[in-house]
Amino acid sequence: MEQAQSPFRTAQQKLDERDAKRRALLIAAAQMFNLRGFHATSLDDVAASLGISKPTIYHYLGNKEQVLVECLTIGLEQLFAAANEANREPGTGLERLRKFLCRNAEINMGVFGRCVILSGDENLSPEGARKLRAMKRRVDDAMRALIVEGVKDGSIAPVDPKVAAFALAGAVNWSARWFRADGALSAEEMALQLVDFLTVGFAPR
Amino acid sequence: MEQAQSPFRTAQQKLDERDAKRRALLIAAAQMFNLRGFHATSLDDVAASLGISKPTIYHYLGNKEQVLVECLTIGLEQLFAAANEANREPGTGLERLRKFLCRNAEINMGVFGRCVILSGDENLSPEGARKLRAMKRRVDDAMRALIVEGVKDGSIAPVDPKVAAFALAGAVNWSARWFRADGALSAEEMALQLVDFLTVGFAPR
DNA sequence: AATATTATATACTGATGAGTAGATTGCATT
DNA sequence: AATGCAATCTACTCATCAGTATATAATATT
Numbered sequence: 281m282e283q284a285q286s287p288f289r290t291a292q293q294k295l296d297e298r299d300a301k302r303r304a305l306l307i308a309a310a311q312m313f314n315l316r317g318f319h320a321t322s323l324d325d326v327a328a329s330l331g332i333s334k335p336t337i338y339h340y341l342g343n344k345e346q347v348l349v350e351c352l353t354i355g356l357e358q359l360f361a362a363a364n365e366a367n368r369e370p371g372t373g374l375e376r377l378r379k380f381l382c383r384n385a386e387i388n389m390g391v392f393g394r395c396v397i398l399s400g401d402e403n404l405s406p407e408g409a410r411k412l413r414a415m416k417r418r419v420d421d422a423m424r425a426l427i428v429e430g431v432k433d434g435s436i437a438p439v440d441p442k443v444a445a446f447a448l449a450g451a452v453n454w455s456a457r458w459f460r461a462d463g464a465l466s467a468e469e470m471a472l473q474l475v476d477f478l479t480v481g482f483a484p485r
Numbered sequence: 486m487e488q489a490q491s492p493f494r495t496a497q498q499k500l501d502e503r504d505a506k507r508r509a510l511l512i513a514a515a516q517m518f519n520l521r522g523f524h525a526t527s528l529d530d531v532a533a534s535l536g537i538s539k540p541t542i543y544h545y546l547g548n549k550e551q552v553l554v555e556c557l558t559i560g561l562e563q564l565f566a567a568a569n570e571a572n573r574e575p576g577t578g579l580e581r582l583r584k585f586l587c588r589n590a591e592i593n594m595g596v597f598g599r600c601v602i603l604s605g606d607e608n609l610s611p612e613g614a615r616k617l618r619a620m621k622r623r624v625d626d627a628m629r630a631l632i633v634e635g636v637k638d639g640s641i642a643p644v645d646p647k648v649a650a651f652a653l654a655g656a657v658n659w660s661a662r663w664f665r666a667d668g669a670l671s672a673e674e675m676a677l678q679l680v681d682f683l684t685v686g687f688a689p690r
Numbered sequence: 691a692a693t694a695t696t697a698t699a700t701a702c703t704g705a706t707g708a709g710t711a712g713a714t715t716g717c718a719t720t
Numbered sequence: 721a722a723t724g725c726a727a728t729c730t731a732c733t734c735a736t737c738a739g740t741a742t743a744t745a746a747t748a749t750t
Contacts, residue, residue, distance in 0.1 A: 298696095317607040319524030322737055333699060335740085340697095344738065374688060400603070400662070402522040427687070437689040443678045444687060450659025451652040457605070458651055473648045481686030482632070482649060483579060484642040503726090527707055540710080541728060549708065 302340050304330065310351040310395045318348055318403040348399065349408055355392035356415045362387060363422035373430025378475050380426055385452040385471035389459040397456035420445060451478055507545050509535065515556040515600045523553060523608040553604065554613055560597035561620045567592060568627035578635025583680050585631055590657040590676035594664040602661035625650060656683055 308329050312321045323344055327334045341347050366380035387393035396416075401409035424445045430436030451474060459470060513534050517526045528549055532539045546552050571585035592598035601621075606614035629650045635641030656679060664675060 294696095301697095315607065317522075317524065317605070319522065320607060323739090324737070334738085335700090336698060338739075377687070398605070400522070402520065402525060430687070434689065436687050437685065439682055439687055440678065443675075443682055446659065446663055447656040447679050447682050448687075450657070451655040453659060454651065454655025470648075473645065474652050477644055477648055477652050477686075478683075479686050479688045480642065481682075481684050482582070482635070482641050482644055482653075483684045484639065485690060499726090506727095528709090529707070538729060539708085540730090543709075544727065 298340075305337060305340055306347065306351055306354065307391055309347050310391045313348065313351065314391065314394045314398055318399055323347070345403075345405060345408060348395075348403060349412075351392055351395045352399065352412055353415075355387070355390075355394075355396035356412075356419065358387045358390075358393060359384060359396070359419045360415075360422075363419060366426065367422070372435035373426055373428075373433050374435035374479075377423075377426040377430055377436065378479060380423065381448060381452055381475045381478065382468075382471045384423075384449075385455050385474055386467045388453055388456045389461070389467040389470070394456040397453045420449065423449065448478060503545075510542060510545055511552065511556050511559065512596055514552050515596045518553065518556065519596065519599045519603055523604055528552070550608075550610060550613060553600075553608060554617075556597055556600045557604065557617055558620075560592065560595075560599075560601035561617075561624065563592045563595075563598060564589060564601070564624045565620075565627075568624060571631065572627070577640035578631055578633075578638050579640035579684075582628075582631040582635055582641065583684060585628065586653060586657055586680045586683065587673075587676045589628075589654075590660050590679055591672045593658055593661045594666070594672040594675070599661040602658045625654065628654065653683060 305326070309321070309323075309326045312326055312329065315321075323334050323337050326347075327337055337347070341350065362380055362383035365383065366376045369376050369379055371379075388397055401412050404412060424441045427436060427439065427441040427444050431438055431441070452471075455470065455474065459467065461467070463470075465473070510531070514526070514528075514531045517531055517534065520526075528539050528542050531552075532542055542552070546555065567585055567588035570588065571581045574581050574584055576584075593602055606617050609617060629646045632641060632644065632646040632649050636643055636646070657676075660675065660679065664672065666672070668675075670678070
């Protein structure tokens with residue numbers, strides 16, 4: 281193990297490093313936003329939690345709103361990915377909807393997912409809010425589409441897709457509020473239990 | 486209709502008037518908190534929306550946190566009332582749970598109910614947050630108790646009360662985010678649809 | 691070697707907004 | 721009539737915090 285690693289980084293390494301720093305910043309910010317709320321979190325505090333100073337944040341990100349927008353975008357992209365995954369999967373509408381709901385719930389228990397749920401658009405500028413709403417809309421549309429599909433192929437009961445989507449979204453989104461990573465069940469286990477319950481409801485069969 | 490009403494108010498009338506003003510203040514504040522978030526709402530703005538000045542708010546309420554606390558307390562008391570009502574009602578656990586969920590959803594579409602849902606405890610001082618959590622806990626306990634009862638009397642399927650309560654609470658709470666009073670359905674109609682869906686789930690029977 | 695770029699810091703500016711001091715008016719009580 | 725209290729205002733103070741100006745050191749480029 282002589283000469284384990286050169287101390288001189290290549291250009292690629294430096295890009296990667298920059299990206300890692302950016303990402304660490306976003307994670308720290310999202311965690312604090314989730315804990316205290318956007319307006320109650322100062323960038324000074326975020327910087328301090330990483331042992332750096334505020335201007336360094338501005339070196340990596342444009343302004344406070346952009347910090348939030350990036351966090352939300354990451355979370356929403358995870359949700360898009362979940363929707364695509366569910367759509368590529370074989371199986372009935374029911375099976376794919378369940379898959380999507382599960383992933384959705386899991387994501388909402390993570391840092392960026394929680395940020396998407398906990399931060400309404402009231403923290404954004406009009407343009408930011410518009411873009412955010414459009415992205416959320418896409419996720420909602422994906423959910424409704426899966427429901428419609430399932431109703432068509434008979435694997436899902438004939439429900440109103442709009443009402444069903446609101447109810448299901450609420451159930452999986454709410455986990456952003458109560459789920460604790462240090463609890464008895466992991467995020468995946470919890471998500472599955474939630475979806476199992478939602479699938480059959482609480483009336484006995 | 487000579488001498489329709491004396492312009493001199495009685496002591497009682499004055500107390501009532503004071504209370505009405507206090508209440509109008511809380512409604513205006515809650516609406517603004519719901520729209521923009523607690524930290525993004527200044528008391529100057531709340532006052533302006535009523536055509537008064539900020540010190541007048543301080544004449545009726547102690548400070549900004551107390552304004553929020555009062556709004557939350559009103560919302561939570563509505564929820565307690567709903568729980569008591571459901572408990573006094575005759576019928577199976579299923580029927581009473583459904584009743585409670587319905588009222589709960591309706592409340593969450595109103596001003597103070599929305600305030601309870603939209604404002605996490607991150608806006609409160611440690612003591613305020615503790616009291617608020619205790620009250621929320623009582624509502625949650627009431628829901629779980631109803632579920633347990635229903636499972637016992639066989640009117641509800643053998644579900645995990647904790648998971649079920651989280652899922653159901655999420656579904657009815659989420660309406661605070663999406664429900665628009667100017668939509669096609671009224672709050673009561675919407676609530677019933679939501680609860681009907683949750684009762685049977687989306688898997689076909 | 692000289693110059694540019696990147697990453698970081700300290701120390702400021704300017705706005706916003708919670709909360710207060712003190713004045714004013716009008717009604718109520720003695 | 722005199723005094724006190726309720727309701728309201730204008731005009732402040734003080735703290736916080738987003739965002740910036742500017743300095744410095746290290747690394748990269750020519």
